[in-house]
Amino acid sequence: MMKKNIPEISLQRLPVYLNYLRSLSGDDGKYISSGSIAAALGMGEVLVRKDLAYTSGTGRPKVGYVRTELIAALEDYLGCNVKKRAVLVGAGELGRALLAYGGFEKYGITIACAFDSDPAKAGGEVAGKLIRPANETAAVLAKEGIKLAIVAVPASAAQEVCFSLARAGVKAILNFAPVRLKAPDGVVIRDIDVAANLAVLYNMI
């Protein structure tokens, strides 16, 4: 796909709008204004209008956006209608939960399979998804042309896994190992350190 001309911070907010709009029902009316989206999400109206302008969603004076059209514009912009596959590396507790997690489908993402370096785990299945031996990773990725990966291995293994995924053609990695990964050239990475997030919240009380 083509890199889009949108600031990352705006891009990150698009799923927030989409989640909110999807949570509304027909009873909430045909139209929705940027002001009511902003109020519901606790954001500024100008910001909301600016973010939504990156998609093809354009509001109409006085009435706002047609809700279903705005949902379609956001889904289209985010590529939800483009079927794409991801792999998961590391079928420990968190990895298994992510395999079973249904939330990816609404963005058009299917987890194809998982990989684990523990031979005892290989051959197993979670939610119908096969756990394959780690040494098959490169071959499977190349064959299927998969560009997305989720990493849920221990911190000590994560950087090496990241490099091998990049060599096998992966372009984007969502990393749950509690370590900040160095991104190989041409690869985008987002680190989510669950425990650190909770520790930071504790410090904000």
Added chain:
Amino acid sequence: MMKKNIPEISLQRLPVYLNYLRSLSGDDGKYISSGSIAAALGMGEVLVRKDLAYTSGTGRPKVGYVRTELIAALEDYLGCNVKKRAVLVGAGELGRALLAYGGFEKYGITIACAFDSDPAKAGGEVAGKLIRPANETAAVLAKEGIKLAIVAVPASAAQEVCFSLARAGVKAILNFAPVRLKAPDGVVIRDIDVAANLAVLYNMI
């Protein structure tokens, strides 16, 4: 605890430094400079020095920080040595994985127990942690004085759960439900939408 005089963005980076410093071994030398931390993490040296100055960690001219002292300063600042308990609400796939996840302990956080509205799940255990019926939430939180909660319920239930946790004295919520929660007064919330993060990455390829 007392609110600290540190920008949230700096606070969020402290666990990144801590993870990195913990990953080094004695063989990496007694001292570490802000420059080498910055290089390892792909950040600016001035930023690193500024962030670390919020903790009591102070570098020495020419040699830098004593690594073990800097680790101790970060752990102290983040409250890792203060034992605190959290609860988890929603013992579905993701919730169960979080119960089994060992990463919280290194920040001094123990998950005391989980709650689930499904009577079939109540009474069960994951990783030695009891799943209790949802209607016991307020009583347990009040009795134990717990201020931290992790929410892993479906999106449609998350806001109501958040309000009841706040009424029961919770001050910080880490939310995995794919919905942006409105924070009740005096409560800090961090939303982690796993699927949205992967979808955003796909758009950055």
